[in-house]
Amino acid sequence: MADTFRLTLAQLNPTVGALSDNAAKARAAWEEGKAAGANMVALTEMFITGYNTQDLIMKPAFIEDATRHIMALAKDCADGPALGIGGPFLEDGKLYNAYFILKDGKVKSRVLKHHLPNETVFDEVRLFDSGSLGGPYSVGETRIGSPICEDAWHEDVAETLEETGAEFLLIPNGSPYFRNKMDVRYGHMVARVVETGLPLVYLNMIGGQDDQVFDGGTFVLNPGGELAVQMPVFDESVSHVDFKRTDDGWRVVPGEIATLPDEWEQDYRAMVESLRDYLRKTGFEKILLGLSGGIDSAIVATIAVDALGAENVRCVMLPSEYTAQSSLDDAKDVAENLGCRYDFVPIAEGRAAITNTLAPFFEGMAPGLTEENIQSRLRGLLLMAMSNKFGEMLLTTGNKSEIAVGYATIYGDMAGGYNPIKDLYKTRVFEQCRWRNANHRSWMAGPAGEVIPVSIIDKPPTAELREDQKDEDSLPPYDILDAILTGLVDEEKSVAELVEAGFERETVKKVEHLLYISEYKRFQSAPGTRLTKHAFWLDRRYPIVNRWRDDS
Template sequence: MTAAANSDHFRITLGQLNPTVGDISGNAAKARIAWEAGRDAKADLVALPEMFILGYNAQDLVMKPAVQAACLAAIEKLAVKCADGPALAIGGPAVEDGKLYNAYFICRGGKIASKALKHNLPNEDVFDEVRIFDSGPLGGPYSVGNTRIGSPICEDAWHEDVSETLEETGAEFLLVPNGSPYYRGKFDVRMNQMVSRVVETGLPLIYLNMVGGQDDQVFDGGSFALNPGGKLAMQMPVFDEEIAHVDLTRTSDGWRVEDGAKALIPGQFEQDYRVCVTALRDYMGKTGFKKVLLGMSGGIDSALVATIAVDALGGENVRCVMLPSEYTSQGSLDDAKDCAERIGAEYNFVPIKEGRDAITNTLAPLFEGFDADVTEENIQSRLRGLLLMAMSNKFGSMLLTTGNKSEVAVGYATIYGDMSGGYNPIKDMYKVRVFEVCRWRNQNHFEWMMGPKGEVIPPSIIDKPPSAELRPDQKDSDSLPDYPILDGILEMLVDDDASVADCVAAGYERDVVKKIEHLLYISEYKRFQSAPGTRLSRRAFWLDRRYPIVNRWRDNS
């Protein structure tokens, strides 16, 4: 007997899908595919994630009246097309009495039958919903057939009030639509919150999250269902688009989710790396770029970015360019070529000597009487940026930049030079972790990686001391503390908002901490102009951490 024909059974089809912000017709087409799968499976309800019709996180785009009207028209059209079959639940913006809400639309019988309005608006990390949306009132459940369902929208399920109100007003189970982006450890945080709602209400809970990359954020899916007591009934995979059917059975104690497939949650290194791959793949695909290029220095950062790019796009779509000067070591030349060949990328050799000589000669009359300094070093970096951007223009390839979080934090990069580029997959990855991830990638391969198996990053790249190679015998450690010390201080100052005194209490030398704090603040203008990059933590450099460019405050604790 089908779920729809039996009042003691209820089937929900979950569309854990990847929308594109602003592609309203494309997102509607994905919703239609999910609905057809639900119809064929005799589902009672087909559910899509939060704000699915527009995509998420749409930021100020959702405030445009024309966008709001287009979203509503698309949902109304879907309702008509999906009249003969299961109900359809889909997220989108709603305007009522001049107020804009984050809403969840329930379509039945060819029309929008009801909607839930988000009450708790997140206003931290990457979210500005208090500025964008109005808070909806605490509401009750909606009906699908003889079943009453409560849908706390994303943040609403992180607070007690909405779920408890829904339970008190007759909801028989909770269906939570989400646009919840990844940060390291986020899955466990979500699960703990949802277990709390289940324990408090005594109701089963189905958590539906979207997948895919949007700018710096990656939505990691991992949708799941919990029964009263917090027992896991089903678990969808992380990061993969998937349409799944969830069955509930009415018992003497109320509805219970039937046991289903339980996907394994990968380890932290695999999740982080896949986020980098997914972010780049979707950033490219959703902006229309097919190929990338990058400066391949023979160092570890560019080697990792090149490997991520090949895993995201395939070696045939990645161009690695070595741009040597007289300071480039033979080891770097060999390592860059070796790595490009191992990952199957195109490799080009473009010396910068002639261009650098021309620039030096042009500036010689103006610079007469001045000693050589960092100016001449930066000319090399900026010349490389110019040449790489020229190739980007000529070949229609997006230029990737390769600065890790340690360098981005302290400004150890040349603006308009090696900071040039359209995207940075390792922008939120500290240098010590770069080394760890390279070793991990050499030992691991999964079907979602388009690059080859095996030791793709030469050990010589991982083992040698990092250097910008802009002057003779240069090492990063000439200008910065060793990376374990630097990263430890930055994790405290940036990720934990710790004070200088906290860092000193943790065992770091005060003068070193003060130097790093100074570099962190004076580099704000560089970060303001830097390429977007994959968010891996709750304190990534963009929406998670917003500081003024002009800032004379210093912590003297």
């Protein structure tokens, strides 16, 4: 009986639907494992298709194509280590989220996911059938149990595998990022180790997929919960993990322990990686955005340069007569600090033409919000024209506070293909800017130092659509607004609970009203990086038509 087992862990970045590319990544990882003398090479959940596939996985032709690629991998990887890879499995009219063990040119074993997540961004009950609780599979003389992702968050699958002879647990995951999620993962996986007494491998993918970011952070635990191996977050990485047989069963030989960054760095990295992958995976190479001289566009420009490099980012200032000289100066300073292109496109002439066109229809009516929004929509038109002409994706720059209460102009400043700060409240935008000014990492393509001028961070936020306008003319101060929104959105608190916590009822009700009536805007907003479990899109799905209000 063998006393050692080498497992190659491939923490990689698949692309949804890019079956040949994903298969090529799998084959390269297998070759690396083969060269290292591995007994098995492991990839993540649904790797062949990419993840999260949503309804694409229900298309019969897609399932057939994925199956062909898995069978081709089995033949290509016949003369070396076993290969574990996630993919769809269709049998007797039922579709499963499966994990395939390929060896000797064929599928030697197959694991079917039992617990199907049906919360936050996941709809797996809608997409897949539940597999039965099964036993371990063998790779040589070693028996391995593979709960698939959600299966490891419940005790029954791991306990069943331990009771039926599994010697260690290998868990392939497609687990997307949210702030401080690693603590949650550690908690669940330590519980599985304590319950079963088995070593455990938590293998996670990386990469951006629409709003979701998969952050990797693969780790290995020995019995008792001791951390034996920790792979980095957000980076593609292949690691060879060695197991040794002892009188007490298999134990992992301690390996490299990567240091995990704090939540500010992980949030920022998530925004950079999600934007980079969204562009790369949709075929865009360059981006542009409107640079107003305000803090939101400044941090989005910085994220864009860190993701793609200054040479691929175009910043456009579109001033009106209400644009302060300080905003002009600040916008130019940001572009120069970042080293990206800066275009100056005044909107006065276009606005005058639109105003004159509408004058006969608006005669006798006082100017107001309509005229303010014409400015924003004209900027959106000009930016989209430049996007079309130059083939550059337009970014939109609204923060979560504004998106929550509708403090944004639909078809105006909401125009764009992606929004990296969509799940970042305004108060966190300020702190994230300070963090970026003070920190620089090797994965950032932009320059080090104070790229966002302090004058932008410190000045009162304004949309500059009328004379002396400030955001607080229409909204509560952002520290109060964000605290109320956190309660209503992230914590699902009632109005009564927020009033009891010390907020004025009138303010809470105003925010609640704005939150609900803005649903139609969010329904049409660009996707953006998911940073929390209560991001706007798949995490929080509210009806557009909704007359209910909380009168508690």
